[in-house]
Amino acid sequence: MDGFSRVAKHTFRSRIADTLRDAILSGNIEPGSQLVETALAEQFGVSRGPLREAIRQLIEEGILETVPYTGTYVIDITVKDVDEIYSIRRNLETFAFEQLWDRRGEGFRNELLRRHEALTATIDAGDDKASILAELSFHGAVYEATGHSFLLRIWQSLRGRLQLYWAAHHRAHGIRGPRRDGHDAYLRLALGDDLAAMRGEIESHMRRGAEQTKAFLDGREPRPGRRA
Amino acid sequence: MDGFSRVAKHTFRSRIADTLRDAILSGNIEPGSQLVETALAEQFGVSRGPLREAIRQLIEEGILETVPYTGTYVIDITVKDVDEIYSIRRNLETFAFEQLWDRRGEGFRNELLRRHEALTATIDAGDDKASILAELSFHGAVYEATGHSFLLRIWQSLRGRLQLYWAAHHRAHGIRGPRRDGHDAYLRLALGDDLAAMRGEIESHMRRGAEQTKAFLDGREPRPGRRA
DNA sequence: GTGTCGTCGATTGTTGACAATCGATCACCA
DNA sequence: TGGTGATCGATTGTCAACAATCGACGACAC
Numbered sequence: 001m002d003g004f005s006r007v008a009k010h011t012f013r014s015r016i017a018d019t020l021r022d023a024i025l026s027g028n029i030e031p032g033s034q035l036v037e038t039a040l041a042e043q044f045g046v047s048r049g050p051l052r053e054a055i056r057q058l059i060e061e062g063i064l065e066t067v068p069y070t071g072t073y074v075i076d077i078t079v080k081d082v083d084e085i086y087s088i089r090r091n092l093e094t095f096a097f098e099q100l101w102d103r104r105g106e107g108f109r110n111e112l113l114r115r116h117e118a119l120t121a122t123i124d125a126g127d128d129k130a131s132i133l134a135e136l137s138f139h140g141a142v143y144e145a146t147g148h149s150f151l152l153r154i155w156q157s158l159r160g161r162l163q164l165y166w167a168a169h170h171r172a173h174g175i176r177g178p179r180r181d182g183h184d185a186y187l188r189l190a191l192g193d194d195l196a197a198m199r200g201e202i203e204s205h206m207r208r209g210a211e212q213t214k215a216f217l218d219g220r221e222p223r224p225g226r227r228a
Numbered sequence: 229m230d231g232f233s234r235v236a237k238h239t240f241r242s243r244i245a246d247t248l249r250d251a252i253l254s255g256n257i258e259p260g261s262q263l264v265e266t267a268l269a270e271q272f273g274v275s276r277g278p279l280r281e282a283i284r285q286l287i288e289e290g291i292l293e294t295v296p297y298t299g300t301y302v303i304d305i306t307v308k309d310v311d312e313i314y315s316i317r318r319n320l321e322t323f324a325f326e327q328l329w330d331r332r333g334e335g336f337r338n339e340l341l342r343r344h345e346a347l348t349a350t351i352d353a354g355d356d357k358a359s360i361l362a363e364l365s366f367h368g369a370v371y372e373a374t375g376h377s378f379l380l381r382i383w384q385s386l387r388g389r390l391q392l393y394w395a396a397h398h399r400a401h402g403i404r405g406p407r408r409d410g411h412d413a414y415l416r417l418a419l420g421d422d423l424a425a426m427r428g429e430i431e432s433h434m435r436r437g438a439e440q441t442k443a444f445l446d447g448r449e450p451r452p453g454r455r456a
Numbered sequence: 457g458t459g460t461c462g463t464c465g466a467t468t469g470t471t472g473a474c475a476a477t478c479g480a481t482c483a484c485c486a
Numbered sequence: 487t488g489g490t491g492a493t494c495g496a497t498t499g500t501c502a503a504c505a506a507t508c509g510a511c512g513a514c515a516c
Binding site: 067 | 466467468469
């Protein structure tokens with residue numbers, strides 16, 4: 001009697017949180033913009049109660065912030081954040097491979113290959129939004145394979161930020177950065193036998209990513225913003 | 229016109245979240261036990277609205293979990309969690325020192341010394357509860373000094389877990405593990421010039437910590453619990 | 457002009473009542 | 487005896503109204 005995933009409990013809160021998160025991370029709601037509860041509640045067709053709980057959840061996830069009695073805002077993107085995200089990501093992804101290295105099996109190999117194919121497919125199809133998700137899914141396979149639930153938890157929060165940055169980048173420039181062969185070396189080394197080389201690849205991979213993202217941020221004119 | 233911290237906005241939610249978190253992490257509320265909203269709301273003298281939002285926040289912090297329409301429970305402690313926490317903590321604390329190493333200044337040195345003295349003072353005084361917080365504060369100084377806000381954020385979530393474990397350990401055995409000189413080598417190396425030695429110290433420090441905590445967990449009889 | 461104070465609309469914070477769901481219990485029946 | 491379904495208390499989920507607070511605007515005094 002296995003193979004059945006539990007039926008999804010549907011509470012308004014959880015669905016609202018998912019929908020809102022998706023709208024923010026995909027860039028449909030602009031970073032820095034304000035959310036007003038009454039308007040959102042009406043849009044979703046629910047009262048403010050569950051909506052507020054969903055908002056509270058997203059605040060804790062780090063993609064919203066609120067000032068009491070004043071307003072709730074989508075977080076904005078800063079260069080410092082990008083630096084931090086990539087630096088810690090390099091560290092964590094290296095850690096993930098160290099944990100994983102001697103336990104990589106057929107399952108891991110197949111899953112990584114599968115997701116890499118999915119990634120190149122979205123790039124070939126020119127579907128930029130899908131390619132963002134596919135790239136995150138590709139890297140996510142590594143974290144999932146470790147079986148390390150805390151590591152996975154941390155990755156998921158970083159993942160949100162990355163999605164936000166890349167979506168903003170894409171919205172601004174219309175094109176995505178990664179080339180079709182951007183993960184070939186990564187994939188080959190991840191399935192190979194040279195951990196030190198894999199470490200090096202992660203390092204350069206992250207440096208490239210950080211540079212690209214920061215170049216985009218430096219280039220854009222500072223938005224009016226509500227901050228001093 | 230500096231030196232004034234912003235006046236604390238007092239919303240019920242934030243105060244409830246703080247109080248509840250403290251009660252859970254310090255062990256006043258037993259791991260695994262159920263929280264019922266109506267009872268808590270009455271205790272705090274507020275309605276269920278703000279209380280639910282506080283709970284939502286603590287769920288997102290990972291110290292509560294909820295099953296829709298059924299109940300809200302304090303997370304329980306497992307051996308796997310301990311292993312994961314210490315393994316990732318070793319990694320992060322090493323990362324913190326790498327980030328920090330060449331930028332350590334007088335401020336860092338003084339702060340670390342200060343907190344180390346505070347730690348030994350609580351141990352000398354036999355104040356076990358305070359020594360738990362002091363030890364967390366001592367290690368926290370390293371993360372704070374990096375100026376890396378994401379790293380700090382992650383540390384704070386790990387910190388909560390550690391506090392929970394140590395408090396449970398203390399409640400069960402009445403005594404705390406760490407000896408008075410448990411951090412002498414750590415402190416000396418953290419202020420020294422040998423990063424490789426510091427790495428080694430972190431490694432053995434974490435191994436000791438994990439062993440102690442796991443020994444406690446293995447030793448306790450499995451509690452009835454609501455899980456299969 | 458310049459600074460101060462009060463007013464007002466907008467927004468979030470809080471409340472108490474009501475609805476939906478879950479899990480245990482128990483009667484019932486094959 | 488085993489299992490099936492109904493009932494019920496407990497708990498969380500949701501709602502709509504009300505309260506508190508903030509920030510902007512403008513009148514007013516100097």
